[in-house]
Amino acid sequence: MFIVAIDIGGTDIKYGLIDENGKILYSSKIDTEARKGKEELLKKIFNIVESYQMKNLISGIAISTTGQVDGKLGKVVGGTDLIPGWIGTDVVKILEKKYLVPVIIENDVNSAAIGEMWLGAGKNDNNFLCLTIGTGIGGGIILNRELFLGEGSVAAEFGHIQIEKNGKHCACGKKGCYQTYASTTALLDFVYEELGIRINGLEFFQRVKNGNKIENEILIKWIDYLCDGLSSLIYIFNPKKIILGGGISKQGDFLKDIIIENLNKKLMKNYLDILEIKMAELGNDAGLLGATYILLKKIEKNY
Ligand SMILES: [Zn+2]
CATH class of the missing domain: 3.30.420.40 (ATPase, nucleotide binding domain)
Incomplete structure (x- = not known):
């Protein structure tokens, strides 16, 4: 077929x-x-x-x-x-x-969430959350190996959860949405605000790995926002696995370790004990x- x-x-x-x-x-x-x-x-x-x-x-x-x-x-x-x-x-x-x-x-x-369930990072899981971090932040909820879609079929718009009151403007017309602080676009906007340069995600992570101090501080700030959203989702779903997709998944364990370190500060231990953060595998x-x-x-x- x-x-x-x-x-x-x-x-x-x-x-x-x-x-x-x-x-x-x-x-x-x-x-x-x-x-x-x-x-x-x-x-x-x-x-x-x-x-x-x-x-x-x-x-x-x-x-x-x-x-x-x-x-x-x-x-x-x-x-x-x-x-x-x-x-x-x-x-x-x-x-x-x-x-x-x-x-x-x-x-x-x-x-993408269903793809990861079929052949990727969620192959053996019945339930997980998937977040795609890119221009914005998209979400997918897998429950019992099916998509949870909501009444109007548009559930899991994680990117528009408000995390900053009166924060930055979002494409949706509202202010302070998660994706305006924790998407890759947001990360690169932070770089522009701090350093006045436009670079791409790969270049950014290379600079961090080269030991650039300001880039590292920007990364920590961005991760903190990313984990604010993740911890809310974790308190709602108590998931066993969260799969992170988008360009940043290429950063693998380097990024995963920083995320887990931050989540450790934000979450009660029993939520974190069973949780696995995994990078998407299907690109x-x-x-x-x-x-x-x-x-x-x-x-x-x-x-
Ligand atoms: Zn929005």
Whole structure:
């Protein structure tokens, strides 16, 4: 069985052909060109699908996308102002009608969480939380090996939990959201505020490892914010595992150790004793693989 998986981000669209065991047979990426809007984006999706469809290869289409998604309705319901018109587009209906194969759509962080459960850092776990730290902070809640979605299918928006009253402005229109203090963007904004330079995450961590004092202080401040949010989540869920994804997962144990040290100061011991912080293992493929898994379950349930 072959699935076309497509992961739509604000900057690029990753896509690939994946089999029922999660083996990626082919993958590539193109620019999203988000500002061109819904029609152009649909055209890109059609082109990707048809590049496989012509060979009569595919059993379904699995889509992971930025934004808030209602998987049951098969469309994006919020959070993608970046792509004009994308909210409300009946992606699943349009594609199922056009290609006569089963289709699913899910939010990219939820997809990544499911991907990690299937083949990555949560492979043997029934329950865990997943946070993707990047431009913002996204969340996914895995309960009994399924996504916990909430009544409107948009649960786990951890990035918009308020952690600073009257704090920095967030893209959501509110102030002091977790992601404006603890995302990678926030970290690099701290660097700009302190040092007046724009660098990327990898460069930042290299500077810390080189022993730069100010960078190290910035890291400690950022980790403190990151752990403020994590400790609230830990008190709510009492989880056995939290998986951290996004570019920072490349920092591995170096980052994990600092996080655990900080959490030690914030949490009661019995919460921490059972908790494992783990870096995501699937990298950029998590969304593609997770969406594929969700589609395979839909096919199993007799599409
Ligand atoms: Zn917000």
